[in-house]
Amino acid sequence: xxxxxxxxxxxxxxxxxxxPFIGNSVYLTKxxxxxxxSVIVISVFFIISARKAAIVxxxxxxxxxxxxxxxxNGLGRDIIGHDFAPYVPYLxxxxxxxxxxxxxxxxxxxxxxxxxxxxxxxxxxxLTFFVFHIAAIKHxxxxxxxKEIMFMPGIPKFVYIILTPLELMTFFVTRPVTLAVRxxxxxxxxxxxxxxxxxxxxxxxxxxxxxxxxxxxxFAIGIALTFFExxxxxxxxxxxxxxxxxxxxxxxxxxx
Amino acid sequence: xxxxxxPETGPKNTGDGAAWNIVSYLLSGLxxxxxxxxxxxxxxxxxxxxxxxxxxGAAASLYLIWFRYGRx
Numbered sequence: 001x002x003x004x005x006x007x008x009x010x011x012x013x014x015x016x017x018x019x020p021f022i023g024n025s026v027y028l029t030k031x032x033x034x035x036x037x038s039v040i041v042i043s044v045f046f047i048i049s050a051r052k053a054a055i056v057x058x059x060x061x062x063x064x065x066x067x068x069x070x071x072x073n074g075l076g077r078d079i080i081g082h083d084f085a086p087y088v089p090y091l092x093x094x095x096x097x098x099x100x101x102x103x104x105x106x107x108x109x110x111x112x113x114x115x116x117x118x119x120x121x122x123x124x125x126x127l128t129f130f131v132f133h134i135a136a137i138k139h140x141x142x143x144x145x146x147k148e149i150m151f152m153p154g155i156p157k158f159v160y161i162i163l164t165p166l167e168l169m170t171f172f173v174t175r176p177v178t179l180a181v182r183x184x185x186x187x188x189x190x191x192x193x194x195x196x197x198x199x200x201x202x203x204x205x206x207x208x209x210x211x212x213x214x215x216x217x218x219f220a221i222g223i224a225l226t227f228f229e230x231x232x233x234x235x236x237x238x239x240x241x242x243x244x245x246x247x248x249x250x251x252x253x254x255x256x
Numbered sequence: 257x258x259x260x261x262x263p264e265t266g267p268k269n270t271g272d273g274a275a276w277n278i279v280s281y282l283l284s285g286l287x288x289x290x291x292x293x294x295x296x297x298x299x300x301x302x303x304x305x306x307x308x309x310x311x312x313g314a315a316a317s318l319y320l321i322w323f324r325y326g327r328x
Contacts, residue, residue, distance in 0.1 A: 152320075155323065159319075162289075162316045163316060163319075163320055166281070166284050166289075166313075166317065166320060167320070169284040169287070170277075170284040174280045174283050178279070246273040246277075249273070250273065
């Protein structure tokens with residue numbers, strides 16, 4: 001790729017920064033276009049799959065309903081419990097949005113997961129943060145909720161000095177931050193890994209004859225990693241939604 | 257007052273959630289008390305409190321995790 005300036009420049013975080021399509025507006029870049037595209041893809045898919053709903057589903061309707069019931073039953077009902085219904089739309093949107101955007105990372109010509117730009121997972125994590133805290137405050141009231149977080153029953157009084165800041169930090173800082181960082185880091189690392197092997201393979205192909213012979217191995221690993229990436233992309237979408245559901249379940253749980 | 261809120265009480269606290277929450281607690285412990293120690297070091301010009309804070313934080317998280325998820 002970079003034969004001209006005399007050496008291979010390994011992929012770096014600079015590969016995640018795109019210049020705008022037109023002018024210099026920061027809003028007209030590839031990641032943003034991909035996010036909009038994902039919204040269109042998801043909407044069109046589910047509208048078409050649900051439009052001609054029939055008792056005997058068409059193949060498309062079956063696909064759409066499988067995804068929906070996977071989120072509704074597997075993540076909503078089984079984890080949140082009997083009050084799960086109001087949260088299903090959020091979980092479903094979250095899951096499909098993250099999934100499609102992640103998979104864009106390996107779709108030819110698109111090939112960029114928007115979630116590898118930290119802003120996107122951060123906003124999603126903040127949404128989850130507000131959803132589960134507001135659910136808890138509505139369910140328990142602000143005072144009892146904070147008391148439940150800060151003072152676990154059954155611990156000697158003086159230990160609260162050490163544990164209370166810990167609990168507060170876990171609920172208000174660590175949870176949203178780890179949620180965002182986990183998704184971001186997985187997508188970032190995965191994309192970088194693919195770049196290393198595929199750009200590296202390309203570079204080897206343009207080198208001396210010995211290097212040309214090695215390059216198929218780099219491409220082979222690149223292809224294998226693409227499949228691996230697909231798995232990671234699905235898994236991360238699932239985990240993000242799963243954790244959101246778990247936090248909501250914790251917010252609605254009565255006991256201690 | 258803890259054990260009679262219906263059948264869902266147990267699994268909720270020890271299910272899938274535990275594994276993920278434990279990581280959050282460990283991180284919180286290390287970052288909060290390690291950070292407090294580091295600030296103290298910075299302020300006093302010493303070198304010992306970061307370590308003390310990290311150990312204290314790890315111990316506190318482990319205690320909390322044991323208390324939340326480990327007891328039967």
